[in-house]
Amino acid sequence: MKETLNTLKILAEESRLRIFMALNDHELCVCQIVVLLGLAASTTSKHLALMYQAGIIDQRKVGRWAYYRVSKTWKQQHRLSEWLVAELADSAKIAADCDRLEKILAMPLDEVCNVVTCPENAAASGFAGDCGENDCC
């Protein structure tokens, strides 16, 4: 029961659920997730650590970059992801995240990292003031 409860607790939080949905379709670098969610890097890292420890996501390091994606093994053992995908198929917020993520994926990684480091310069990349302001669901 403890594991089930832990899994539910992890996914029952908005930022982590959004991370889960993004990593369900893509392997992403921390800096990309930071820009997607508009959170501090430290917060994002902590969320990812929880999900990694729970076995929900896999981690791959490439030099200074850490990439994460939902673990295929976890997906196979937990039909929960299917339920979530179905439940959130109509979610405007998840759809907005997907749109935003397309833009992020089109950016060179060093530009994404620049947005993380210098948010003031984010306007040049089109990401200023877009950080989770709209209250859609």
Added chain:
Amino acid sequence: MKETLNTLKILAEESRLRIFMALNDHELCVCQIVVLLGLAASTTSKHLALMYQAGIIDQRKVGRWAYYRVSKTWKQQHRLSEWLVAELADSAKIAADCDRLEKILAMPLDEVCNVVTCPENAAASGFAGDCGENDCC
């Protein structure tokens, strides 16, 4: 997304998950749930209210007694319950709850209410000191 998140939050808490699993198989009165979980009546009532407001459970009043069960409509619209049942099929804690619940269901309701009101007399009903002490999962 808000509704999905709310559902996850509600079920991501141990007491409520145990209540959910019990109400998935039975319609129970508040006092029966109180004895099953070993929580205060006020706490139990608050949990049930959250679940009721979220549409997860139905409520039926019979005089002073309030009965709850998982909503059939909710079950049909949310395959999550199937996943939970499968995930918790091997849970010792849920199995222990089921055993305990058999005993509670075998008791006259006024005797269950007596356990709620006068826990000191619970020994006579075999329910003293059994309140969630073991740490099984």
Added chain:
DNA sequence: ATCATATTTCGCCACAAGACGAAATGAAAA
């Protein structure tokens, strides 16, 4: 009407958790 009883609501407390900035760590570049 009063009393008893089951449940719900309220008020409070202790603990947990998300967020941030700063510091530390690990890898790459110079």
Added chain:
DNA sequence: TTTTCATTTCGTCTTGTGGCGAAATATGAT
């Protein structure tokens, strides 16, 4: 080797939540 940079860890603060007992409410019995 030193500097730069991406990520992780740490420390702190604020907010949220589960638990309890007391009070309030609703129903039934006398």
